[in-house]
Amino acid sequence: MSYKRSDFVPFSADSGRVGANLEAAYEQWLDAQQQLATLPVSMYWQRKASGDYLAVKQRSSDPGTTLGPRSDATEARFAEFTQRKAELKQRIADADALIGDRAAQYRALRLPPIPDRQAEILRALDVAELLRNDLLVVGTNAFIAYSLLCNARFPAGVEETEDFDLAWCRGSAVSLARTNAGAPQRSSLMSVLQGVDPTFRLNRKKPYQAVNANHYEVELLMAPSLAPLPKGEAFEPMVSLTEQEWLLEGRPLSVVVATLRQRACPLYVPDPRWMALHKLWLAGKPERNALKKPKDRRQGEVLLSACRYFLADTYPLDIDFVLELPAELRDLFDAWARAGGFDPTRPTA
Template sequence: MDINGLNLSDEDLRIIANTSQFYEALLVAMREAQALPERMSWKTVSGADYLYEWRREAGQPKSRGRRSAETEALFSRFTSERVAADERIASISARMASSLAQYRALRLPQIMELPARILRELDLRGDLGVNLIVVGTNAFAAYEIEARERFARGLDETEDFDLGWCRGASIALQPAEVRTGRLVGSPLFSALKRVDSSFRLNKARPYQAINNNGYEVELLTAPSVMKTLSASEVFSTAAIPEQEWLLLGRPLRHVVCARDGTPAPLVVPDPRWMGLHKLWLAKKPTRRADKKDKDARQGELLLSAVARKMTPAYPMDVDFVLSLPAELLDEFNAWAARNKFVPGKTGARQWW
């Protein structure tokens, strides 16, 4: 297997960085706009004018009171804030669209349109990296950017979308008191319905949602974070021991382009643990046979990319090797033997 990929050029990296910068600025602007009512208007009831507001998640408009100096000022303030917010969003969106067009033309790491829409919705709601991380094939676009190399070409296509529950784990991006607070409802299912109302739970696989086109989204949960699921979570997820490995180390975040030219934020597990997890999955007896070869190739290429291009941020040194559970230590030793890799001392160069 050829482990060497195509290096991203300085121009590629500049466009990737610009796309990320514009997206993160747009996310801030969108969240600020989301804090405002979607609209406000006056309504005459029994001969008197009342100010009503409509919000994104509310089913019915809410009255803010009868027309008065106070409600007039509230309406005026809302109008000016809404105009300013819309102008910020339009300005940033225009610059981001130009950057995304360049990104797409250069065929830099991409994912499909629907998972990109789901990820933007989760990010806007504050769930991405806090409650959920991307744990399947879609994660490899982020790993390619981190490695500054196209090493997974041909292995980044997928017709399903796997998300791991991470609330309460050490890798989650919020303080512990926020992570461990109890939730209401299902963050993932709510986002899915917002993106595509045809999503429904698969009765045969209650950890999976499926839409009218047969696109599957799965919620995978490690035993240690089962307790942080909402009491009203609609997905029925079984504890999957091997998901624990994907909650270790240091996750990474990158913004990529979707096939339709829209942005897609990705928060993905530590690439070392993901690579070993993929190699282990390829040998799991209950793993679908049609996925095992892809798992093995992804794991092999990802670990090699980590060793060549992702240190010292993700060292595969003696300390890392000593932290591995027995199942993954076997996979690491086999991979190291195939690739003539010798773990160095902590902080030392590890690949030769």
């Protein structure tokens, strides 16, 4: 089916301003966190028989490395480290307070939030510079970003979910890193997950999935063209899912949303047009779980309709877009267009 414009409920006129302010506060927080992450975990004086020595730990698990005996130079280095770390922690605290205020405004406008469990992981991925460079968010959580982009509540598609899917994108046109899939990376996905929750382990029966002690699942999907993953990644995503290639087309979208507990969370999601058709294709995939198919179809139809009514300038469903589609997706688009009386040669009519 094709949804009507009246099926979408516009957000408040203030929603764009509130969302932009939340994003600005989050970027301040992210910048300070990323700078803090480049500092050693600790620097301290270690007493030895011959006197005090300056020691440093790059990570909490490190045994510590000696930088030299106490001297004007090592005291200056220790003072510089202590001051820099204190400054960054204060910047983070200030940004956290600002985020809390702006997230409260966001929630007051009844804009769509994201659960805090997903948000904590996504923030950690962003600090580690994996989100946007190596990974993008796919699945139901992405629909929060699309709803905000359209400045309207969807009639369906933003249902809350208790787990989420990530797609590998490094080496593709939608990665901000623009490097090949085998390039070295700072952290692995599993190391970030275990930094958030040490109980995360790879599901040996489904090596594309990590599960924690509470049975919370994080899945990593991968397009065949990007295989294999870099060395050091524990995940083994299936590389036979040709449909994942479609989520690497077009122009991805980056937004910041509030969480249920009034924090901020980044989302980096695929082009809404390609996501919509991807969902419609999944709804007809024979191997797809039959219980998921109605939701897939509903989400695809809602998102295509949202592109039609709200994103004609930024994500047009025009003839140029249609000609880019592979045959299996073009048939789905044509069926949707016929059902809704939509003509891609006159997309704004």
